[in-house]
Amino acid sequence: MNPALPVTAARAALARCHACHLLSRMKPLAPGSHAHCPRCGAALHLRKPDSLARAWALTLAAYILYIPANTLPIMTVVSMGHGEPDTILSGVRVLIAGGLWPLALLVFFASVVVPVLKLLALTCLLISVQRKSRWRPRDRTVLYRITEVVGRWSMIDVFMISILVALVKLGAIATIEPGAGALAFAAVVVVTMFAAMSFDPRLIWDALENPDER
Amino acid sequence: MSDNDIRHPGPAGNDYLPDAVVVEKRRGFSIVWLIPLVAALIGAWLAYKTLSEQGPIITLTFREGTGLEAGKTKIKYKALDVGVVKTVRFSPDLSQVIVTAEMNKEVARHLGENSRFWVVRPRVGLSGVSGLETVVSGTYIEVEFDDGNPARAFTGLEQPPAIRADTPGHRYLLLTDQLGSIQRGSPIYFRDIQVGEVLTTQLAEDNRNVLVHVFVNAPYDRLVRDQSRFWKTSGFEVSLGAQGIDVRMESLLSVLLGGIAFDAPEHDEAGSASRDGAQFRLYDSFSDIAESSYTRRDSYMMNFEGSVRGLSVGAPVEVRGLKIGKVTEVKLDIDLKTGNIRVPVAVELELERILPPDLMKQFDETYGTLRAEGRRPGMEHMVKRGLRAQLRTGSLLTGQLFVELDFYPDSPPLELVYGGPYPEIPTVPGALEAFQKTALDILDKLRKLPLEQIANELLGTMQGANRLVNAPEWRAAIRSLDATLKDVRTLAQTADRQVAALASDVGKTLGTVRNTLESVDPEAPLMVDLGNMLEELAAAARSIRTLSDHLDRHPESLLYGKGGPGAKK
Numbered sequence: 122m123n124p125a126l127p128v129t130a131a132r133a134a135l136a137r138c139h140a141c142h143l144l145s146r147m148k149p150l151a152p153g154s155h156a157h158c159p160r161c162g163a164a165l166h167l168r169k170p171d172s173l174a175r176a177w178a179l180t181l182a183a184y185i186l187y188i189p190a191n192t193l194p195i196m197t198v199v200s201m202g203h204g205e206p207d208t209i210l211s212g213v214r215v216l217i218a219g220g221l222w223p224l225a226l227l228v229f230f231a232s233v234v235v236p237v238l239k240l241l242a243l244t245c246l247l248i249s250v251q252r253k254s255r256w257r258p259r260d261r262t263v264l265y266r267i268t269e270v271v272g273r274w275s276m277i278d279v280f281m282i283s284i285l286v287a288l289v290k291l292g293a294i295a296t297i298e299p300g301a302g303a304l305a306f307a308a309v310v311v312v313t314m315f316a317a318m319s320f321d322p323r324l325i326w327d328a329l330e331n332p333d334e335r
Numbered sequence: 336m337s338d339n340d341i342r343h344p345g346p347a348g349n350d351y352l353p354d355a356v357v358v359e360k361r362r363g364f365s366i367v368w369l370i371p372l373v374a375a376l377i378g379a380w381l382a383y384k385t386l387s388e389q390g391p392i393i394t395l396t397f398r399e400g401t402g403l404e405a406g407k408t409k410i411k412y413k414a415l416d417v418g419v420v421k422t423v424r425f426s427p428d429l430s431q432v433i434v435t436a437e438m439n440k441e442v443a444r445h446l447g448e449n450s451r452f453w454v455v456r457p458r459v460g461l462s463g464v465s466g467l468e469t470v471v472s473g474t475y476i477e478v479e480f481d482d483g484n485p486a487r488a489f490t491g492l493e494q495p496p497a498i499r500a501d502t503p504g505h506r507y508l509l510l511t512d513q514l515g516s517i518q519r520g521s522p523i524y525f526r527d528i529q530v531g532e533v534l535t536t537q538l539a540e541d542n543r544n545v546l547v548h549v550f551v552n553a554p555y556d557r558l559v560r561d562q563s564r565f566w567k568t569s570g571f572e573v574s575l576g577a578q579g580i581d582v583r584m585e586s587l588l589s590v591l592l593g594g595i596a597f598d599a600p601e602h603d604e605a606g607s608a609s610r611d612g613a614q615f616r617l618y619d620s621f622s623d624i625a626e627s628s629y630t631r632r633d634s635y636m637m638n639f640e641g642s643v644r645g646l647s648v649g650a651p652v653e654v655r656g657l658k659i660g661k662v663t664e665v666k667l668d669i670d671l672k673t674g675n676i677r678v679p680v681a682v683e684l685e686l687e688r689i690l691p692p693d694l695m696k697q698f699d700e701t702y703g704t705l706r707a708e709g710r711r712p713g714m715e716h717m718v719k720r721g722l723r724a725q726l727r728t729g730s731l732l733t734g735q736l737f738v739e740l741d742f743y744p745d746s747p748p749l750e751l752v753y754g755g756p757y758p759e760i761p762t763v764p765g766a767l768e769a770f771q772k773t774a775l776d777i778l779d780k781l782r783k784l785p786l787e788q789i790a791n792e793l794l795g796t797m798q799g800a801n802r803l804v805n806a807p808e809w810r811a812a813i814r815s816l817d818a819t820l821k822d823v824r825t826l827a828q829t830a831d832r833q834v835a836a837l838a839s840d841v842g843k844t845l846g847t848v849r850n851t852l853e854s855v856d857p858e859a860p861l862m863v864d865l866g867n868m869l870e871e872l873a874a875a876a877r878s879i880r881t882l883s884d885h886l887d888r889h890p891e892s893l894l895y896g897k898g899g900p901g902a903k904k
């Protein structure tokens with residue numbers, strides 16, 4: 122044991138149960154075997170299981186879903202018998218054309234900028250961890266925290282649509298119908314949230330513990 | 336880093352901690368990779384759906400783009416959306432508006448080359464209001480499909496088609512010289528029932544005819560036969576006949592829009608209906624049909640002395656009031672050598688009006704060869720017998736002239752002259768000149784009338800009458816009569832009391848009456864004057880009666896005088 126290195130639970134071969142918070146000693150596990158909490162029986166992990174694979178899969182899914190989310194109409198506003206399906210970007214354009222700059226900016230940030238930045242941040246974290254990069258771990262941890270916190274605000278569009286659909290039911294005069302894009306968009310937000318959740322930020326620091334490998 | 340790679344055994348001193356339970360479990364493929372797979376499948380499905388729902392893109396050309404909006408304007412068929420306008424832009428030379436539109440996939444195979452597109456806007460026409468719903472819903476493009484050769488570029492109609500392609504019925508083409516009041520939407524009548532309408536009107540390529548495309552709705556289209564005749568109805572007809580004025584008015588629509596009527600010939604009742612697109616002649620009026628059925632025409636020339644003012648092309652040529660032809664040309668002909676001015680008038684005589692069919696056949700047999708040489712033997716013969724042409728006034732109000740052919744056996748003998756473009760019929764001075772002469776005669780006669788003498792005599796008569804009324808004898812007589820009446824009354828009052836004295840009183844009274852009557856002497860100047868006056872009045876009344884009788888029989892003598900040509904007839 123290298124005393125120069127910080128002591129982590131993993132290095133001490135200790136694992137805390139997620140369910141009952143019991144601390145137990147871990148032994149080296151044979152491939153295909155699982156550790157369980159001796160008290161409550163929940164699975165024990167030193168690190169989130171399959172963190173990289175899950176995060177990668179979910180990020181990839183988010184990328185794929187991001188395409189229909191932006192190209193398909195997210196809602197159709199039907200007023201006075203005629204209406205047009207709007208995608209996110211066309212909705213922003215309509216808002217700008219209507220002079221509603223603050224609202225347009227809000228929608229643009231929440232629906233376009235934030236999901237994209239989040240996906241890019243996740244990708245960046247995943248690649249750096251995969252490559253066991255030792256580059257600015259602290260900053261990358263901050264990036265991860267921001268990603269996790271900011272992610273749920275992307276749901277603002279989905280909330281808005283669901284509220285509008287519920288409120289604006291004026292029969293022949295005006296109705297709002299959600300489009301397939303809204304579903305894809307919601308899926309993007311949920312999937313990126315799960316991707317951020319399944320990413321284990323401790324992996325960022327793990328790379329620093331064995332400098333010999335690099 | 337994973338769970339099974341702990342390289343550093345736990346430090347001493349944590350032995351009080353329990354060991355984790357290790358379970359053997361086979362782990363396969365991580366389920367998490369199903370998520371991107373599902374996402375990819377969903378994405379692929381959405382992409383396929385979007386692409387497969389993508390209908391054909393078509394190009395429409397319009398003259399103007401009123402109300403057309405990219406991404407908004409719908410294309411409708413039977414009031415349902417079948418497409419949407421994608422872009423609206425100008426043609427390179429700015430002369431037209433080019434619209435690209437995406438059609439629904441389900442109608443793609445109906446986009447034949449004869450599909451018609453037009454912009455529906457509110458329209459107010461004489462035959463109704465249409466497109467009012469677009470005030471609320473916005474302008475849209477209406478389409479009418481055609482399952483012909485597939486096409487993707489179309490020229491939009493400026494006007495909605497009057498008849499939908501799926502309306503049962505037939506189209507026909509009518510040819511006419513003048514369009515008149517006929518226009519798009521003009522009704523077609525059969526026995527005053529509207530059975531169709533005019534689709535379009537256009538000038539024929541030879542610029543001589545006007546083509547009128549009409550549509551006759553089923554089931555009336557079977558009434559249109561090859562022998563059917565179409566004519567224009569003005570909707571309002573006034574005819575002046577022997578029975579008086581006859582005003583005939585059809586529907587207000589045909590007054591405003593004009594109209595076309597047709598008939599189904601009786602003898603062809605069993606005949607088959609005309610095919611679609613059949614051509615017909617459109618006559619100007621019903622009477623025009625009979626006129627244009629005369630096919631055999633002979634042309635002649637006439638040279639009239641004097642003015643032909645009032646003689647127009649189309650003026651009738653008549654024999655004793657019956658039309659047998661018409662004037663076809665009136666022109667000025669100056670002989671540059673002699674400086675003579677002539678006005679040759681060309682006329683066309685319609686043989687069918689003159690000869691019944693059986694006589695016509697005989698006529699052809701007799702004169703066929705001579706006629707073939709350009710001779711007109713029948714006319715030659717009649718000119719020898721004194722047939723002459725004369726200009727007559729048809730209407731005093733408008734001064735319209737017509738040509739009258741009549742026999743003047745006393746006129747100097749002349750012959751039909753060949754040599755010009757047509758044989759020339761000799762003429763006699765026109766009725767106009769004769770009329771002017773007669774008018775002068777009438778004025779002359781009026782001038783010669785002893786107006787002064789008549790006035791004096793009338794004055795004398797009036798004075799006599801005046802004298803009679805104011806004569807003193809007349810007053811005396813009235814006074815005596817008055818006294819007598821008083822006596823009579825007295826007599827009547829005393830009659831019952833003095834019956835005995837009655838006789839002598841009666842005798843006295845009678846004597847007084849006699850005296851009174853005697854005082855009015857038949858030889859007195861008053862009575863002579865009265866007699867004269869009565870005689871003169873009787874004579875005046877007689878001559879007035881004679882005059883009015885004569886005018887009754889010969890009203891034209893007012894114009895022509897007693898010896899005028901009118902009196903000769």
Ligand SMILES: [Zn+2]
Nearest residue numbers: 138141158161
């Ligand atoms: Zn536990």
Ligand SMILES: [Zn+2]
Nearest residue numbers: 127262323326
């Ligand atoms: Zn820490």
